[in-house]
């Protein structure tokens with residue numbers, strides 16, 4: 001989870017993992033993480049969600065967590081134009097520190113508010129231009145929060161499976177490095193199972 005301070009990253013994570021909207025949520029210090037197991041097509045998938053602090057002073061700590069992320073959820077607040085205007089800076093960070101294969105999702109949070117400054121079409125257009133998925137949420141009203149994390153979990157699970165399949169079809173997994181070394185040795189050319 002990345003994005004400006006106060007856009008609702010922690011509230012989204014807490015809504016999903018604990019089913020609550022925390023009152024008087026303090027700013028995240030550095031990085032926090034939460035785990036939730038979900039069921040995807042009958043398989044138990046453990047999601048590890050890293051909630052990074054939006055405040056500038058923690059940037060050097062939070063950047064170091066991007067590299068190992070499988071998905072990046074970039075959040076802005078639909079009632080805060082400045083949080084939307086900062087998105088290009090966040091994207092630069094993501095491009096610099098995250099894996100180029102990372103799944104990137106843009107989230108416009110706080111759609112329950114009456115004072116919306118960033119219309120849906122503007123968020124969608126930005127996401128499309130930057131090859132991201134777009135979803136609007138409300139951590140407060142629990143709108144689209146489950147959907148956000150479940151769709152990411154589903155997509156990552158499918159990706160992981162198709163990566164495994166393509167490794168098999170390329171032969172990478174048929175003979176791992178260690179067994180290849182063993183098979184070159186004449187004494188072990190006919191390994192036995194028993």
Ligand SMILES: Nc1nc2c(ncn2[C@@H]2O[C@H](COP(=O)(O)OP(=O)(O)OP(=O)(O)O)[C@@H](O)[C@H]2O)c(=O)[nH]1
Nearest residue numbers: 005006007008009010011027028054110138139140
């Ligand atoms: N109306 C409304 N308020 C929200 C929503 N999500 C979060 N908030 C409020 O926004 C404020 C900031 O929420 P946080 O979850 O702490 O924001 P954050 O992005 O984690 O902030 P940092 O930890 O500083 O990066 C809190 O006062 C929340 O109550 C939402 O969906 N709707």
